[in-house]
Amino acid sequence: MTDRAHDGSGARNRLTRVALVLALGALLSGCGSARTHTRPPAAGDGPFWQAEFDGAAGTRPPEGSWTTETGNRDAEGWGNDELQYYTDDAANSALDGAGHLVISARPAPAGSELPCWTQEFCTWTSARLTTEGRTALTHGRVEVRAKLPTGTGLLPAIWMLGDNGVEWPGQGEIDICEVVGGEPRTVYGTAHGPTYFNENGIGGSTPLAADASEGFHTYAVDKQPRRITWSVDGEPYFTLTPQTLPSPRDWVFEQDMHLLLNVAVGGDWPGPPDTSTPSPASMTVDHVRFYGTGRA
Numbered sequence: 001m002t003d004r005a006h007d008g009s010g011a012r013n014r015l016t017r018v019a020l021v022l023a024l025g026a027l028l029s030g031c032g033s034a035r036t037h038t039r040p041p042a043a044g045d046g047p048f049w050q051a052e053f054d055g056a057a058g059t060r061p062p063e064g065s066w067t068t069e070t071g072n073r074d075a076e077g078w079g080n081d082e083l084q085y086y087t088d089d090a091a092n093s094a095l096d097g098a099g100h101l102v103i104s105a106r107p108a109p110a111g112s113e114l115p116c117w118t119q120e121f122c123t124w125t126s127a128r129l130t131t132e133g134r135t136a137l138t139h140g141r142v143e144v145r146a147k148l149p150t151g152t153g154l155l156p157a158i159w160m161l162g163d164n165g166v167e168w169p170g171q172g173e174i175d176i177c178e179v180v181g182g183e184p185r186t187v188y189g190t191a192h193g194p195t196y197f198n199e200n201g202i203g204g205s206t207p208l209a210a211d212a213s214e215g216f217h218t219y220a221v222d223k224q225p226r227r228i229t230w231s232v233d234g235e236p237y238f239t240l241t242p243q244t245l246p247s248p249r250d251w252v253f254e255q256d257m258h259l260l261l262n263v264a265v266g267g268d269w270p271g272p273p274d275t276s277t278p279s280p281a282s283m284t285v286d287h288v289r290f291y292g293t294g295r296a
Helices: 014-027 073-079
Strands: 049-051 067-069 084-086 093-095 101-107 124-126 128-130 136-147 154-162 173-178 186-192 202-207 217-224 227-232 235-240 257-265 281-295
Touching: 084 257, 101 257, 124 257, 136 154, 136 173, 154 281, 173 217, 173 227, 186 217, 186 227, 186 235, 202 227, 202 235, 257 281
Parallel strands: 084 124
Antiparallel strands: 049 281, 067 128, 093 101, 101 124, 101 281, 128 257, 136 217, 136 257, 136 281, 154 173, 154 257, 173 186, 186 202, 217 227, 227 235
């Protein structure tokens, strides 16, 4: 990975981000933002790659498909001054025996002394899984059916990074979904590139009827040539094209992009956890599916 260990959508000011989303919603009301239902892939057009997470409880995700990244300090707090130390322990990422992958953020064990970027030791552990070097989407749809943790200081993310070998943000990033801190019923989807990144990332948001932790939803991105559409449960809420960008030449998404799943704790956008933060705070993933073209 060639970025500075960036995690999710980077350092943000929450109020700035919300204002940006609202402004974009107004600007794009006539540019593909109509809420027409997204059809599922046609019958017979099955996924070219999928992860269904069948296996015994406590077993690790298949190494042939996933890499578990670790650390914090050497990754500069994953680019966002985060407080979790990513591990490859089954306590932080494992199958549950019922067809799910569970990624759990937990307080760090007493005496663990895990080196942290923003303080001497990390106070939480979690996991960050990636398909980098294994599986990537070129054009088509990626969909992830998952239940996301909610609570103060949490930032679960399902997202993609480009495989073009360029340093972030020129690498390109698509945040398929994020649910931040104290906004348990809001899903954010964002794109980052050479001139639009961190608090200037371009995206939208959509409400959920209940907290994201209360049920499974299908979070998806349709990545077509020069057009990306975000949806939840088949309902699109934001579309990005080159004309949406500060400059159309800054479109960097005509490339293979790999998937990442993680639960971050603390950092610049959600703020620190507190006594109300659930522990464990778990992302439960039912399946991941790639449709269209790519590398598997």
